[in-house]
Amino acid sequence: MTSRRAASIASRLSGRFSSRFSARLSPPLAPPAPRLRWAAALAVAYLAVAGCAAQADNANQAAAQAAARPAPPATAAIAAPASGTLLPPPSQLYGDLFVAVQTAQIYPDQKTFVDATPDGDPATIVQLYQQQKSQPGFSLKAFVAQHFTPPPEGGVTPPPNQTLRQHIDWLWPQLTRTSTTVPPYSSLIPLPKPYVVPGGRFREGYYWDTYFTMLGLQVSGREDLVDNMLDNFAHLIDTIGHIPNGNRTYYASRSQPPFFAYMVTLAAQAEGDKVYQKYLPALRKEHAYWMQGEATTPRGQATRNVVAMPDGAVLNRYWDASDTPRDESYLEDVTTAKSVPGRPANEVYRDLRAGAESGWDYSSRWFGDGKTLATIRTTSIVPVDLNSLMFHLETTIVKGCAITRDVACVTDFSARAARRAAAINRYLWNRRGYYGDYDWQQRKPRDAVTAAALYPLFAGVAWPERAKATAREVRKTLLQPGGLATTTENTGQQWDAPNGWAPLQWIAIDGLRRYGEPALAKDIGTRFLSDVKHVYATEGKLVEKYVVEGAGTGGGGGGEYPLQDGFGWTNGVTLKLLGLYGE
Template sequence: MNTHIDQAKRILAQNDRGGYTVPTDRLYPFQWNWDSAFVAMGFALYDVDRAYRELERLVEGQWADGMIPHIVFHAPSETYFPGSDVWRTHHTIPTSGITQPPVFAIALRKLHEVAGKEDETRTLPLYEAALKWHRWWYSARDPEGTGLVALLHPWESGSDNSPAWDIALARVPVTTDTPVVRKDIGHVDADMRPRDEDYRRFIHLVDTYAACGWDPAKQWEKASFKVAEIQTTAILLKAGEDLEQLARLFGRTEDAIEIAAFNDRSRKAIMAQWRPELARFVSRDLISGKDVEAATQAGFIPLLSLDLDKQVANALVSEMKAWSKGLKVAFPTTKPGIASWEPKRYWRGPAWAIINWLLIDGLRRNGHADAAEELRKSTIAAIETEGFAEYFNPVTGEGCGGLGFSWTAAAYLWLEGGTVRA
């Protein structure tokens, strides 16, 4: 019997707050968007009802324009900054004013496949919510119809302080209307978190968009940070593929045609961002017009949603192996050895189980089952050795950040086997 499976389930139970899951106690005391999508996939393996509830609670925070915010503040807490008072969104249920990578539809398709036809009545409203959000991405964050969706805040990437943002974020002033109160470093070692300067820039953007009344068009105009981002677009494309399949399953032919057109646009746009000299895909800074060449995990995430030709897939896998050579835990979120590499600072180097999960699915899709299995084993070994940490130092294997982390538990359940268990 695998006791780690039982422990993963206990973590999800401990982090349950009444139909939704917090990432971990105190450090992240609310419901986070893409965290909950991964968590729902974990629950789907042994508690389908609870998996549905996770997604249903998340869409309680969906805005009228379709956006699903990155945080839903179901209940008050004083252990996190910025709280709902800083966001000033005036939503019926307090939420943040920005979004996160759209893993939701990926989770929904997996959940529906596990649940079967008897739960179609629960899938359909969530499908409608996912489609509404999908349309929001292509209207609010790709108004010119390029196929690449833009982020207006680093937090929207989920990779908050990634080196990918260093140049673009440097343009953002450090002045804020809102006093910056770092509560995170009261829970976790400051060496594992973004720096104070990062937070001042993060909050400057929040203040700017709050002053716009969170109107998407005004935010687009005022944004001092605007990046057409490859990881988010690749996840959106995979979500679109899954959403299209659900549309066809439910006989929603017009929806399927609309979604397929979105998918085709993004598929072509992502491929146009392939840089063979770097052996990875790149984002584009929409303010400078330049490629974002920072060496991060984002450049490999298109494996998840593209059927790549052999030459491109092989180049990506070779580069991934080069990055992982000599590390105790793969896959690093920043290329080891470069100036911006910090192996235990949040998104500037550590290995994350959910990123590995996406990469494993992408490697399998593109015919690299051996590389996928190697990465799966590395992830499983890290969790079984260090516990369900938020992320891992790839050099030492040390578990870092928050502990008893929900999406790490969900990732373990899937990567350990991904089959339904009692």
């Protein structure tokens, strides 16, 4: 295809996309048409690269038809894959015994029991419990100790006098696990290849953590582990139908922020475009999982992870297929639900679970009153981070389909990405001057300024002038001596002030650098790096989260469990920051 031919097609496509999107946008903030032309031109560019000149006219016609539709048709995405067969979670395997153990707090951490391994089949253990529990002198603690082996205590002693970089390189093998086979009736889901866990109580692999861990693994030259974990996630998509929160049966009813496409992009930067082709089927299956119900959900309503907006745009929310207390936090969830007697408990449980899917468990972002966990309403919120990630997933699928010369797929997903970009900039832009969440039930923006505001910059979906406005607001509102605060609210929850988290620092830094704000990016990065260095110098470890309101104040607090060390994503982001801003 000649450049003149490609330009001609791009011009025709962009005109059709732009006219449709401009009509949807609020007049005071509508961008000039050229800003939206990249989405249409992207499709044609990929067709040209893939050598699909003979099919370009068909692509042009199909793209125009796709752009004219208010919502994707039922056949626009491949069908969601059927879920694989998994053991039920411990709450179902052990029933009354599970409730008794968690309610009695046999272990200080509710996660310990659900990670324990039984000494026999659950039905037999439950039968023994029913027979013995009313006998004189019965001890539930002794019964559990007799029939279950708790997970081993973590913790290793590092060699003395390691530099920060040396310590992280030393940690990777300590945090690497293999679970090709697991003990009978374990809650652990086996994986075919080795993987890195976060550390501490987090003894399994976690979905969104892994991307930030991979950033550091690449710096350390551990491409083997990056490839292994990509293969593990593709395996989970093929066998379960999605990437669960973590590889535990009690996590299988939900996912986490969809960073798989970013992991593929990361590997492709090192290994070439073959990576897109290899993981394209998994990428499309993941997209189908998140979009279940898109073709049948009426406007103004939601199905699973899909929200149909009033104008026909389709966006996503966090959700969970179960509406019971989380196995790993059973007592905490029951207590929360009891604190709001006028609200159905299953509704509270669903919103708590959806909050866990968000990765921000928990934050004022999800609270009705912006202050208390009991008002949580995660499923009512269209999150700016999730939809930015979905935009990147769709554009990554475009790349993969272009490489495989699948013109229909390129056309479809280019149109999807363009529609989502328009919807993000309509619904997830707050007229106060920053990106944020939207309450789809109340049909109004959420006004809180949070670190999630920088996700559209990270994903490349922000308009340039809005990126600059968001950067100004973040500098004014969230920048602290130790880095970027998560929110402005101090609620006692871990994803609120005064805490800062490594993944959110990286999202901010990378996004700001993409949009011509390197000074603010460096300011955030060097401040957070100073905090990490201070804690390492005084305590000899890297931790899950940090207090950023005050330089060098130490590890963060709040939430449902004590501060954890290790720590996968902090290690990864720290190595990237050391590379950018020096030791």
